[in-house]
Every structure is written in C-alpha cells, then in structure tokens.
Amino acid sequence: MVNEYKRIVLLKGLANISSDQFDSFKSLMSSDLNLEKNMQEKYTKVQIADLMEDKIPNDAGLGNLIDFCENIQTLKGLAETLKEEKSKVRGKTPLRNKNQEASSATKTSTASNTSASDGGETSAAQKRKSMNNEKTAVKKAKGSARPNHPPCSTENTARCQSSVFQTSSLASSNTSLDKSTQNQKTQTQNQSATRGAxxxxxxxxxxxxxxxxxxxxxxxxxxxxxxxxxxxxxxxxxxxxxxxxxxxxxxxxxxxxxxxxxxxxxxxxxxxxxxxxxxxxxxxxxxxxxxxxxxKSKETPKISDIRKYATGTLVYGLFTLHKIKVCPKNTVYEIKDSTGYIEVLGSEQCYNIRCKEGDKLRLFCFQVKTVDKQPKLVSGNHSFIKAIKA
Structure with missing residues (x-):
C-alpha cells in the first residue's frame, strides 16, 4: 500500500504539470531513466512514473519531480503540496518486528509462486490491476468528485490514466491544488512566453x-x-x-x-x-x-526526415513552395524538396503570406503534427514565414 500510495502521489504531481513542462521534465530525466532521445515524445506520464519507480526507488522519484517544480516559478505551489504528500508517505510506513517481516516475506513468496503457477502474473500485470482498481474507485466517486477534464478517447487512454488519479484517495488535498493550478496557468501566461520553458x-x-x-x-x-x-x-x-x-x-x-x-x-x-x-x-x-x-546552423532538414519526426518537434528551414491554397481558417502551403512534399498549415501571422509557386519560404518554429493521418507542419503562436521571391 505504501508503494502504491507513493506512485499515486507521483502521478498526481505529473498530472498537474503542462504537456510542455512534462516534455522538459522528460529531457532532464532522460539519462537517469535511459530514455532514447528519438522516443522521448512517446512516453506517457504513467510510463514515466513506472520507470521512475523501477529505476529511482527512493520515494518513487518524488524528490526529482519536486526539484524540477521548485525551479519553475509557477510550479512552486505544486512543489510544496508534493513535499507535504511525501512526508505523509513516510508517515505511512509501518514499524514491523522481525517476526512480522519474516511472516510477510513468506506470504509474499507463496503468493508469487501461486501466481506463477496460475499463469505467470508479472509485476507489470499487478500494476495494471492496481490501476484498474483505482479507475473503478474513481468511477464510483464520480458523482461527488468529478474530474476537471473532458472525457478521453480510446487512443488517449494512457494519457487519461495519469489524470484520473487526481480524484482518488488524494481528493481531499486536490481542492487546494486545483486552485493553485489555475493560478499557475495565469501566472505562466504573464511570466513565460512558452509554457514549460x-x-x-x-x-x-x-x-x-x-x-x-x-x-x-x-x-x-x-x-x-x-x-x-x-x-x-x-x-x-x-x-x-x-x-x-x-x-x-x-x-x-x-x-x-x-x-x-x-x-x-x-x-x-x-x-x-x-x-x-x-x-x-x-x-x-x-x-x-x-x-x-x-x-550547420543554416542547414534545412530533408522533408523525408521531417515526415518521420515525433509529434511536437519544432522545425526551421528554407523550402521551395510547390502549391498554395487559401482556406477560411488557414493557408495550406505545400513545400517540396528532392525527397518529397509536405503541407504547411499557416494561421494568424502566417495566414495568406504574399508568395507564389516557385518562391522560397523560410519557416521559423513550425511544429510537426498529425492532421488527417498525415504529418504536417503547423504554425503556432510564435511561428513566422519569410517569403523570398524566385
């Protein structure tokens, strides 16, 4: 129970940081968790929590998360909350005598052997069972403690698992945390140009x-x-x-x-x-x-490589405009090189840039996203296009 409580506290902390902050946290922890650089974007909060529990056993890596939050002004409130929960975790560790430990070890060994003979249930399977039980408990408590997030689709199940813990056994402390999170979002907009920086x-x-x-x-x-x-x-x-x-x-x-x-x-x-x-x-x-x-700073990535980039990767480069289509909400710039084509979706300051086929487009800070099952470069708040006439 103590280990599971530790894990819930860790998941609670991860659930209350933004996706950009989570990306930064993964980058900081990549060496400790042996994350492959090109695979970092694919790790969910639940998977990171599992890895931290396995590879950083002391308090399930809570110390690392608290240090990370303390270095970000808008997450200092969350850091204090996690410190309190960490102290509660320590308080939940029972004092046991040697006979109890021996008895517990015997029971654990017997249970392990029984599981193996019944079908080889692994520790990973036990974790999944625990998570399913937690989700069931949340559903029962839905009427009195409704999670503050929209329903999740099937393909987002892994992402939902991290946020669903917010309405579990730690619901009492979440009330103040939710208010703190709202304040953090407001402060982030004023203090930082990009969330998670x-x-x-x-x-x-x-x-x-x-x-x-x-x-x-x-x-x-x-x-x-x-x-x-x-x-x-x-x-x-x-x-x-x-x-x-x-x-x-x-x-x-x-x-x-x-x-x-x-x-x-x-x-x-x-x-x-x-x-x-x-x-x-x-x-x-x-x-x-x-x-x-x-x-090297002037090099442009090949389009064939861009199409393989992980979602969220930021792209800069100089490309040739192949086609342009102005739509009500955005402009579709189809760019090309010797390796293929890819569509660039530009809105706001990147909407309907004065250019024509054959011109060069220098793209700044465009994000790789999957749209209609195809990788595309999508403009964000800070994206910019500079057109160079052919």
Whole structure:
C-alpha cells in the first residue's frame, strides 16, 4: 500500500504539470531513466512514473519531480503540496518486528509462486490491476468528485490514466491544488512566453548569426505583442532564439558578440524577454565561431526526415513552395524538396503570406503534427514565414 500510495502521489504531481513542462521534465530525466532521445515524445506520464519507480526507488522519484517544480516559478505551489504528500508517505510506513517481516516475506513468496503457477502474473500485470482498481474507485466517486477534464478517447487512454488519479484517495488535498493550478496557468501566461520553458540564470557569450524583422504574434495578454527570431552560436553549438523584447533588435546584428543571461530554454530554443539581460561583449570577450558550425546552423532538414519526426518537434528551414491554397481558417502551403512534399498549415501571422509557386519560404518554429493521418507542419503562436521571391 505504501508503494502504491507513493506512485499515486507521483502521478498526481505529473498530472498537474503542462504537456510542455512534462516534455522538459522528460529531457532532464532522460539519462537517469535511459530514455532514447528519438522516443522521448512517446512516453506517457504513467510510463514515466513506472520507470521512475523501477529505476529511482527512493520515494518513487518524488524528490526529482519536486526539484524540477521548485525551479519553475509557477510550479512552486505544486512543489510544496508534493513535499507535504511525501512526508505523509513516510508517515505511512509501518514499524514491523522481525517476526512480522519474516511472516510477510513468506506470504509474499507463496503468493508469487501461486501466481506463477496460475499463469505467470508479472509485476507489470499487478500494476495494471492496481490501476484498474483505482479507475473503478474513481468511477464510483464520480458523482461527488468529478474530474476537471473532458472525457478521453480510446487512443488517449494512457494519457487519461495519469489524470484520473487526481480524484482518488488524494481528493481531499486536490481542492487546494486545483486552485493553485489555475493560478499557475495565469501566472505562466504573464511570466513565460512558452509554457514549460526552463529558467537559465548563467551568462552565455554568443555571436549573432542572423535575425528576422519584428512581427506581431498572437498572445493571450492584452495589447499588440511583437517579437523576432534569431540564430546565435557559441564556439561549440548554435541556438535558435525567440526575442520578445524588440528594443534589443539593434544588438542582434549579424556577427555581433553579446552576453545573454536570465533567459528561458524550451526544447533547445532560447527565449529572451523583458527580464532577460543582453549586453554587448567587450573585445576581450570576443569569440570565434567555426565556419562549419555556421554552415550547420543554416542547414534545412530533408522533408523525408521531417515526415518521420515525433509529434511536437519544432522545425526551421528554407523550402521551395510547390502549391498554395487559401482556406477560411488557414493557408495550406505545400513545400517540396528532392525527397518529397509536405503541407504547411499557416494561421494568424502566417495566414495568406504574399508568395507564389516557385518562391522560397523560410519557416521559423513550425511544429510537426498529425492532421488527417498525415504529418504536417503547423504554425503556432510564435511561428513566422519569410517569403523570398524566385
């Protein structure tokens, strides 16, 4: 029961972080859990909880999740709640004498042998049984504690399993947690350009490789919001950057060396906002970026490879426009290269860009999604298209 309670607390914590924050957490835990980089997107919250329980036995990895939440301003309330639940978990561990332990070990061994002879029930099967029992209990309690999420489809069952634990034996503490989560969402919109972005305080010296002109982007905050994209590099790696403070545009001049700090990072992309620091480097702080790295920063992925990317992967690159179709809600740009074709769905600032067949389209921050059973590149709040005439 204690181990199961630990697992429920862990699932409860994972259920209350956003999908973007979950992606960041998986990246941080990838080495500890031996996650394959190209498979990280496919792991559900339930699967991650199982892996953490198996590979990080102490408190089922709760400590790792709490540390992660404490580093994100909007998740500090959740971190405190998980700390309280963690202390309860420790309090639930019963004191047993040696005779009780021996008796328990004998019963466990007998039960294990019986299960094996009856059909070889594994620990994984036992976990599934426990989860099914938990789901049954939730259904019975549905009238008095209805989960705050829409019904789940069959293909989303794994994702639902993590959120369904919110109405289990921990329902009493969820009332305050739900309120905290609502506040977190509001704060996230105001404090972070992208949900799940991880705060980086260390200063980093980079050279500016290129930058777009500022453009208006969709935002939940009042007033017109403007940003621009850039690419910067250290002496060993390059980064795509979202700059939400257009007053910094003059500093993002090609080959200018700057020092950035107090920024955010999301899926390898840096985000600079009004709280970030961007300083001009003095001559002694100058860096030299290898030409091979500059060439690599300009490379465009092959469309045949993009079609294999995991859902949610962000894509940048220069492509040839094959066809264009303007629809009421979005514009379909069909792009091509020597390996094939793929559709780009552009809305908001990416809707009906002035271009024609044969032109080049430089795409910034487009997300791979499956639409009508086909992989497509879909624009988001911060996506941008720059058309280059043929």
């Amino acid at each position: 991880v705060h980086k305080n260390d200063a980093m010296t980079v050279m500016v490789l290129n930058a777009t002109e500022p453009f208006v982007y969709k935002s939940t905050e009042p007033g017109e919001k403007r940003m621009f994209h850039a690419t910067v590099a250290t002496e060993s790696e390059y980064f795509h950057v979202k700059v939400f403070n257009i007053n910094l545009k003059m500093k993002f001049t090609r080959e200018n060396v700057i020092i950035i700090s107090n920024y955010l990072e999301f899926k390898g992309i840096l985000e600079i906002n009004k709280d970030s620091s961007v300083l001009e480097a003095v001559p002694v702080q100058s860096i030299k970026v290898p030409k091979c790295l500059i060439r």
